[in-house]
Amino acid sequence: MEDTRKRYEITCPYCGKVQYACKPIFHGLGIADAGHGTCLGCKGAMRLVFSERLQAMKAERWEEAGIYEGPEEK
Incomplete structure (x- = not known):
């Protein structure tokens, strides 16, 4: 069965990679x-925030202590 759910474009707040989420x-x-x-x-780790009014989704940095927040520093 084909997945027909709408996908929303999001951009990673750490590395800028464009991806899609339902x-x-x-x-x-x-x-x-x-x-x-x-x-x-x-x-x-990203928090996904959805705006019903705009019908758009954005990704934000996950700010919870103890959760991996982004790529390792080199």
């Missing part, structure tokens, strides 16, 4: 900042 269940319940994901490029 709206999580919590966004459908009106909790705008309840989504999360991991960058496919740098593996940085």
Whole structure:
């Protein structure tokens, strides 16, 4: 069966990689900042924020202590 859910373009706040995400269940319940994901490029932890008014999603840095926040410093 083909996945027909709408995908939203997001940009990793750590490395700038453009990728796509579907709206999580919590966004459908009106909790705008309840989504999360991991960058496919740098593996940085991202919070996904959805705007119902704009029908757009953006990725922000995950600021919770103890959670990997981005690529290793070289």
